[in-house]
Amino acid sequence: MTARILLAHGGGGRLTQELVRELFVPAFSNPALAALSDAALPGALPPGRLAFTTDAFVVEPPVFPGGDLGYLSVCGTVNDLAVSGANPLWLSWAVILEEGLEVELLRTFVAGAARAAAEAGVQIVAGDTKVVPRGKADGAFVVTAGVGVVPPGADLGDHRVAPGDAVLASGAIGEHGATVMACRHGLGGEALRSDCAPLGSLATALRDSGVEVHAMHDPTRGGVATTCHEVASRSGTRIVLEQEAVPVRPPVAAVCDLLGLDPLYVACEGRLLAWVRGDQAERALEALRAHPQGAGAACIGRVEARIAGQAPVVLRTPYGSLRVLDLLAGAELPRIC
Amino acid sequence: MRPDRFGDPAAVRALVGRIGRLAEGLPRRVTFMEVCGTHTHAIAAAGLRRLLPSRVRLIAGPGCPVCVTPVGYVDRAEALARRPDVIVTTFGDLVRVPSSHGSLERCRAEGADVRVVYSPRDALAIAREHPRRTVVFLGVGFETTTPTVAAALAEAEASGVPNFRVLAGHKVMPPPMRALARDPAVQVDGFLLPGHVSVIVGARAFEFVSSELSRAAVVVGFAPTDVLQGVEALVRQAVEGRAEVENLYTRVVTPEGNLAARAVVDRFFEPADAVWRGLGLIPGSGLALRGAFAHRDAGLVEVEVCEPVEPRGCRCGDVLKGVIDPPECPLFGTVCTPAAPVGACMVSNEGSCAAWFRHGA
Numbered sequence A: 001m002t003a004r005i006l007l008a009h010g011g012g013g014r015l016t017q018e019l020v021r022e023l024f025v026p027a028f029s030n031p032a033l034a035a036l037s038d039a040a041l042p043g044a045l046p047p048g049r050l051a052f053t054t055d056a057f058v059v060e061p062p063v064f065p066g067g068d069l070g071y072l073s074v075c076g077t078v079n080d081l082a083v084s085g086a087n088p089l090w091l092s093w094a095v096i097l098e099e100g101l102e103v104e105l106l107r108t109f110v111a112g113a114a115r116a117a118a119e120a121g122v123q124i125v126a127g128d129t130k131v132v133p134r135g136k137a138d139g140a141f142v143v144t145a146g147v148g149v150v151p152p153g154a155d156l157g158d159h160r161v162a163p164g165d166a167v168l169a170s171g172a173i174g175e176h177g178a179t180v181m182a183c184r185h186g187l188g189g190e191a192l193r194s195d196c197a198p199l200g201s202l203a204t205a206l207r208d209s210g211v212e213v214h215a216m217h218d219p220t221r222g223g224v225a226t227t228c229h230e231v232a233s234r235s236g237t238r239i240v241l242e243q244e245a246v247p248v249r250p251p252v253a254a255v256c257d258l259l260g261l262d263p264l265y266v267a268c269e270g271r272l273l274a275w276v277r278g279d280q281a282e283r284a285l286e287a288l289r290a291h292p293q294g295a296g297a298a299c300i301g302r303v304e305a306r307i308a309g310q311a312p313v314v315l316r317t318p319y320g321s322l323r324v325l326d327l328l329a330g331a332e333l334p335r336i337c
Numbered sequence B: 001m002r003p004d005r006f007g008d009p010a011a012v013r014a015l016v017g018r019i020g021r022l023a024e025g026l027p028r029r030v031t032f033m034e035v036c037g038t039h040t041h042a043i044a045a046a047g048l049r050r051l052l053p054s055r056v057r058l059i060a061g062p063g064c065p066v067c068v069t070p071v072g073y074v075d076r077a078e079a080l081a082r083r084p085d086v087i088v089t090t091f092g093d094l095v096r097v098p099s100s101h102g103s104l105e106r107c108r109a110e111g112a113d114v115r116v117v118y119s120p121r122d123a124l125a126i127a128r129e130h131p132r133r134t135v136v137f138l139g140v141g142f143e144t145t146t147p148t149v150a151a152a153l154a155e156a157e158a159s160g161v162p163n164f165r166v167l168a169g170h171k172v173m174p175p176p177m178r179a180l181a182r183d184p185a186v187q188v189d190g191f192l193l194p195g196h197v198s199v200i201v202g203a204r205a206f207e208f209v210s211s212e213l214s215r216a217a218v219v220v221g222f223a224p225t226d227v228l229q230g231v232e233a234l235v236r237q238a239v240e241g242r243a244e245v246e247n248l249y250t251r252v253v254t255p256e257g258n259l260a261a262r263a264v265v266d267r268f269f270e271p272a273d274a275v276w277r278g279l280g281l282i283p284g285s286g287l288a289l290r291g292a293f294a295h296r297d298a299g300l301v302e303v304e305v306c307e308p309v310e311p312r313g314c315r316c317g318d319v320l321k322g323v324i325d326p327p328e329c330p331l332f333g334t335v336c337t338p339a340a341p342v343g344a345c346m347v348s349n350e351g352s353c354a355a356w357f358r359h360g361a
Helices: A012-029 A067-083 A105-121 A175-184 A200-207 A223-235 A252-259 A276-289 B008-024 B037-046 B071-081 B092-095 B102-108 B118-131 B147-158 B175-180 B197-199 B223-238 B259-268 B291-297 B316-320 B352-357
Strands: A049-057 A086-097 A122-132 A140-150 A167-168 A213-217 A237-242 A275-277 A298-305 A313-316 A322-324 B029-033 B057-061 B086-092 B113-116 B134-141 B165-169 B190-194 B218-220 B245-247 B268-276 B280-289
Touching: A012 A105, A049 A067, A049 A313, A067 A086, A067 A105, A067 A140, A067 A200, A067 A213, A086 A105, A086 A200, A086 A275, A086 B175, A086 B316, A105 A122, A105 A140, A167 A276, A175 A252, A200 A276, A213 A223, A223 A237, A223 A275, A223 A298, A223 A313, A275 A276, A276 A298, B008 B223, B029 B037, B029 B223, B037 B057, B037 B197, B037 B223, B057 B223, B071 B086, B071 B102, B071 B134, B086 B092, B086 B118, B092 B102, B092 B113, B102 B113, B118 B134, B118 B147, B118 B165, B134 B147, B147 B165, B147 B259, B147 B291, B165 B268, B165 B291, B175 B280, B190 B197, B190 B223, B197 B259, B218 B223, B259 B268, B280 B291, B316 B352
Parallel strands: A086 A122, A237 A313, B029 B057, B029 B190, B086 B113, B086 B134, B134 B165, B190 B218, B218 B245
Antiparallel strands: A049 A140, A086 A140, A167 A275, A167 A298, A213 A275, A237 A298, A313 A322, B165 B280, B268 B280
């Protein structure tokens, strides 16, 4: 194989076949993909409701402590299925490559995607490759879609969130966003590592614990504050977060402080937020903490009834005052001092 | 998110208690102004206003560099960015500041080359990468920011990067403080002095607040206990009828400041009159590039700029002077929100209106 991606790798001819046979098929190894038919026929769905999602991935830098574009692209879609209460099953993996990309880097993404799929227990059964001329894309963009099945009887969603619910976080927040931003600005330190991980088994552990789980989310873009906003808006409730209870590791706090960002708005890629019946919060925390990915779980807030005119999400500071957590107006921007 | 020792809840409670007891001895309601955007943000983020007794009012002054940048400056930056041979580099929050007819953000979407950087040195690196284009850095900010711009200019001079220029919009704090203290519409009993600015200029630079303006002032840091200690000192001065300048941020602020930083600023910049959004022209309140560095001055690059159009109904000026609280502006929260800012005070995190909108009073 050439050292760099050529336009011909996306042409559908011999080089495309080489890429598929030498890189994708062995890494993602499963019979449905290996058949290389126009559509994958992975088998019959287990009983339950179908869950289907898609997500596009662009990350700078494409390789970061704790993951890479490929690993992230599988985790993102698996997690969207998992927090919807579904058992993730099959994914597609499509990639748009910029001419001149080092094949070695693509190999890293493919290996990352394969590793995430193995960890999540899903199969990548379909894929596509396009190559665009140099300058028309930035390295590599990945698009994944995934299907899963919500077991019969399960019903998870923001419509079930009600006053009295506890809001749980499965671990320290802001780790992915802070790590990536630190890399971009040359602030890297060994203490920073993306939390990027598939959440399927953690979500299952919580669902199977017997606790009444009302909703789950993975706080990606926009972070915990934005996710809470969405939940509060959709359920017509008010969410009160306790600043002191929100787990933020010191290196993440330091990077955010330096870059003028609030950790509550910084992306996580391997954290679960769960809304559970208030009086079962302790049991839910035990279930989360018993799982290796939930060791740092904490109850970070409560759901209350919202009176007209009240802000949907507020943060109680350690001084007892309440601070409104609003939606970000646009992209989080560095500020002038 | 546990606060560090400077935000220790027990210490905060103790300070709030002490301020409450001291405030009982106040002859009337007192108003203190913070003139640093980072203070505005810190006060809002910790909800400190709501912890203070009703006789102590904190108001935000013109301390957010983005907010006081006049429309005409953004118009010029836009005009520069529209030239194909120019790359405009800027700190992030300036890209969303409304200009007469748009913003740098919209200008970028239309094809202009506008890049957000964290440091003027990043802009210098871009200039090295693009030797055939002029790289303009938007020099906005107070005494804290200017040395970093001056240092980038020094590096450009020393290492021969001819295509790096600065659009100087730098401002200094003492002249607007004088103007505010003398404005009969503004009632200020004391100032919380800008901690970061003081690191550069030194606490002594603010002696005029007591000697000339007969107002109390304290240099303070940005943690909740820092700010509250400052408020406590100002209340005590008010109770005792004193007007002195105290430095409570001695862990980083010295009387004379950072001499190296002051020297590099002095090498490249000289005092000039400057327009402040909402406050108008204030003599000696800006910094212009010295004549010897005209080849670095992006203000001398010829572009067509129309007469600036100020947003109608916007009361940023009164907000910046502390004459009104943001919700008293007719546009606040209706036509002017962080998502669609009309006035500059709604753009930056540090802007009074944005802080008020996001965090409540």
